[in-house]
Amino acid sequence: MTLQIDLEMWQTLGLIIDYSIKILAIGYVPEGRRPSSSTAWLLTILLIPFLGLPLFLLMGSPYINRRRHRIQQEINDLIDDVHADVPDFPEGMTVSSELESVIRLNRKLTSMPAVTATNHGVYSDYQQSLDRMIASIDAARSYVHVEIYIMAWDQTTRPFYEALERAVRRGVKVRLLFDHVGSWKYPNYRRLGRELTRMGIDWYLMLPLQPWRGRFRRPDLRNHRKMLIVDGHTGFIGSQNIIDSSYLMRRNRRIGRHWMDVMVEFSGPVVSSMEMVFAGDWYSESNETLEIHDHDEVHEPSPDTVADSEINLVQLVPSGPGYTTEPNLRMFNSIIHHAKQRLVLCSPYFVPDESLLESVTSACYRGVRVELLVSEQADQFSVNHAQSSYYQALLEAGVHIYMYPRPTVLHSKFVLADPDGPDPLGVVGSSNMDMRSFGLNYEVSLMVAKGNLIGELNELAASYEQASLKLTLDRWNERSWGRRYVDNVMRLTSALQ
Structure with a gap:
């Protein structure tokens, strides 16, 4: 009789918890979400509440933590101050009213104006883009900033790291960021960190999951950016990670799978826009403040050496959980x-x-x-x-x-x-x-x-x-x-x- 009463009590308690979770979810989950996202989360929580609720608490919010949101807001305010006297697009350039409205939208959301950039090449060959980045690093005189989602130590990428090591030996300051979760599953992950330290490179993990150090957050919020900046003059941006094009997976090599990417090389004032984004991410991970160059300090090459068609009107658009407006x-x-x-x-x-x-x-x-x-x-x-x-x-x-x-x-x-x-x-x-x-x-x-x-x-x-x-x-x-x-x-x- 006692066992039956205890069983009924636990069943009643379970039902109370079950319906409490569902009632709270219906009123909380839809706030600030797209209808499709709200529906998916509610369906998961309502059908399997004891699994759906922990998943929602772990992965249901795009917000990282108060510190990072504060830093992002400070970065936005700083970018806004730096660009206070900079027009939406360079004087002397004419754009249609429709295009001007898109530029204005991007600036409103990110504080970045449209500026000029000289196109030095679009690289769709994996090895060619690596070779160009290596050549730019070898030409560095002051500093190199690397921010890449996935980085791995392998035969394909080893020359890239060797170029960074040569730069350090010349007295060039090398700072490097790569994503923790994005990189940790690939071979030689631990070796990469040891090699970077041995080379004298200043490096940090982006968005690290290290609860033993008090650094834990939603695990699927990642830093997916891919940039290389050399001396505030040359920049690379695109889709390519610093890893072999097979991504080092046995199955990929067995079936011949490889990744096809594109990277763009350019110079000009847009590089200072990239530096602002890098400086924000660097500060978030290192607490070190970097000097940010104004667009006016970054000059285009001489008109005698650059064709008019190579000068592009561009606008850098950063985005992420720190931006609430997507x-x-x-x-x-x-x-x-x-x-x-x-x-x-x-x-x-x-x-x-x-x-x-x-x-x-x-x-x-x-x-x-x-x-x-x-x-x-x-x-x-x-x-x-x-x-x-x-x-x-x-x-x-x-x-x-x-x-x-x-x-x-x-x-x-x-x-x-x-x-x-x-x-x-x-x-x-x-x-x-x-x-x-x-x-x-x-x-x-x-x-x-x-x-x-x-x-x-x-x-x-x-x-x-x-x-x-x-x-x-x-x-x-x-x-x-x-x-x-x-x-x-x-x-x-x-x-x-």
Whole structure:
């Protein structure tokens, strides 16, 4: 009799806790979230509350901690002060009213004005981009700043680190940041840290998960930025990590899988914009304040040595959990709405939110030719299926989907609006077009409004399309019921943020 009473008591207590969790979740989870994200989290909590609630507490908030938000606000205020007398775009340059509004939007959200940059090359060959970065490091006289999401010590990247070591021996100050969670699963992770220390490089982990040191946060909030800055004069930005293109995985090597990326090299005032982003991230991890150069201190090369077409009007757009307004998502949507004739979207992970999906399909309905460049098979199971769950709606709207053949992973990330028209606009950088990049990762993108960079990215897109398989609606409708089911399940999980 006593055992039955105890059992009934525990059952009643369990029901009270169960319904309390559900009632609280219904009133708390939707606050400040997209409807899709709220629905996904509520479904998880309501169906499996004892699992869903811990997951939500661990991964349900994009906020990192008070200190980092305070630092981000201080950085934003500092950038605003530095640019107080800087116009939205350089004097003497003429831009359309529509383009001016996009520049104004980006500046409002990030405090970064549009400035000039000299394009020194678009590198789509993995080894070529590494070689160019190594050459720039070897030419460094004062300092080198490296901020890369994934870094690994391997035969491909070893020359990169050796160039950094040579720089240190010349008296060049080398500072290096890489993401803790992004890098720790790759071979020689511990060796990398030891080698960097031996070389005399100042290095820190970005967003480290070290609870024994009081450093713990939501584990899937990562710093995904990829930048190299040399002497405040030369900058590299794009999608490439410092790791072998196979990502050192046995299965990748067995099936011949490798990553295809793009990096852009440039000089000019935009490099000081990059330095401001790096300085903020460096301070967040090291507590060391770096001197930030004003745009006026960074001069373009002599006009006698640079063609007019190589001078680009660009705007750096940082984003991440420290920004509550999702600058990169708003920029992408603005660029898509800007397109009048042709729109090119290249992203390894295309998992749009409601606003992005509507802007892309709306572009099709108003007569824009929309081309989506993706991998035939993404490297991540969940992303591969979540992404393909959108193909039906995209194909029905008229999107031309080009799938780069497996086993290659098309990892380049750029967008072009009317690249052949009189008022082109584009963006290249670290940000994917997915919910993670919009709300969870620290990203950095370069919006391009004038100059030859858009044309070179357009040529790169054409080469990708030529090598790709084009997906048709008829072919897509032949997929199995099982494939549809898995796609839809993964689509739901993609909104858990």
